[in-house]
Amino acid sequence: MNCEVFTLPPLRCEARQAKEALRALTHTILLARALGPCAPSDVDSALFPDLTYVTCGDADVERVVEARLGAFASWTAKRGRDVARRGGDAREIYARVCVSFFERDRGDRGGGLGGSGSGSGAWEQWRIPIEVTLESGDGGEGDDAAAARAREERSLALRDEIRGAITHALTLANERVAHVPPVTRAGAVSFPFEISLPGDGASGTLGTLRRVMLASSPPAMLT
Template sequence: MNCEQIALEELHVERFQLKEVLKILLHSIIFQRALGECRLRDVDSELFDISYVRCDSRLVEARVEEHAEAFSSAIERGARVSLAFFERRARQAAFGLFRSEERVVWERWTIPLVVVPNFAQLHRHMGGAQMPPGAHGAGRSTEADSQDEESRRRQASLEAVLRRRIEFILTVASGRREHIPPADGLGGEALWFEISTDADSWSGLDLLKQLLSSPPQLGSG
């Protein structure tokens, strides 16, 4: 089976936005590939003025939350987050004595992320505006207002980009369906997707946790 490859455009996010951005995009994609019976749930973002749809499943929500939390803590500069959907197939071993299961990936989404400095932190790092003695009160107010305005502008810009990404996901998911396997090969109540990243800056502890919590590597199909 050929694996369909879909890549989103690169996203530039501040660290405090990373977890919520991942949750929005991962849930939006997973819901579009939740074959068979799946209840939906409309969700308002905790950080952005955005509503999106996710599977009404504790198992799915727990897995997305787990990975979004881990990645948001471990990704330092940038990474590509991969969301792979797989089909379970029975495989007969040598001499027909044993049967095992293989996972065949039929679709993979890539989410490239770049972590950018927080505007307020960047401003402090660069030294900010030097105020003359006796002018600290008015100066601080003006400087804070400027920082708040820039933060709001950046937040609104990212919201607009996320809306376009969600629209792209809906369009692509509905337009590419010929490669989707039958729903009965997805394992019933078990998960039919895996989330991973190629982040170049995992700490040793984060990497160990990731390896221990991940099943064996999926086949490439």
Template sequence: MLNVEEFVCPELRVAVCHVKEAAKAVLHTIVVCRSIGGTVPMDPSSVYSDLLDLTYMRTDEPVVEQSLEDALRQAAELFEGRTRAQLTLSFFTRGKRSIWGLLLGDEKVVFEQWRLPVLIRPPRRFSNPADNLREEADLQTSASAQVQQALLFVVGKVNYKVEHLPPPSDEGSYEFEVSLECDGKSLIGAPARPLIGTSLSKTIKHLPYMA
């Protein structure tokens, strides 16, 4: 894709039980940051994660929240049995597709992508229950620290370059979709998976333009 601004977040090395919550915090933060200052601003709320012992901002729009929740649930399920994958949040506009002057409908024009690589960290198992509890606590502490680092990365980069952001559509908002890639193959987000790809893109997410 041409003229796509890409941001690669720090890799998360977390236990599979932390994947969904960690990705949720990062993706919600990206969505909120891209809405601040828009013509139809969201009203983000502060959410505390018991699992990660940290606070992050998330949108209060039910459509956006449910779309992210559906994508993250499928992503977490697909992580089972895998060791490494990458979540991608893509913002796009719609343009008219034509061949030889004939209009063939709309096409998605991606202008920004946020990539979140994830490496599954298997927990160590001990014969002593106390050691297992310490291992679980260590995994939680590590996951929390890594997510906080990723959130700082997002906040630091979101205003780094804004000249690539297109003018808002009639709704004054951007659309987005979430995809999951493993070994170079798209597991969710492809047109063949309408729940994540087609449905997410057909359901407009009101992400206001920020310049």
């Protein structure tokens, strides 16, 4: 089966912002492919002001998403420690989080709620490139009012990028449906899915991903 691949605009964020940014986009993607009965729930971001995203309202989906985002945060922290241990001066971590959907006859994959894996055999995959800026550790005297304002401006810009990515994902999901298999199960999880992280296996694409992100312009908010 051919796999339809959607790549969202790259996100650039601080380590403390990565989970919330990925949380908003992951839930948006999962809701877009929740084609059975579900109870959508609006969520106001606890980190970004005036940012609201929608989940499919399923507790099991929420549990899987949080577990995978926790694993991503752990992987990011480990990469940061590795850089510090080697005495490197790299301040960014480049990664890609993927959400893949499968047909039910390819295996139940834990009742449709999947975690790690290679994504082979998927009929659709969403790729979220992300650049995580590591903490510099020099926030003492330099963390003045001007620096605080600059940090707030970057946070608001990231919020707008997340909004744009949400709009872009929903537009793609609504317009590109010819490849979507028939729904054969009831409930919020219409298709088995998995959320794959760079720490799940070989990550030979990360060098290429870094070059792509360095060459790309920050995504504009879609209107």
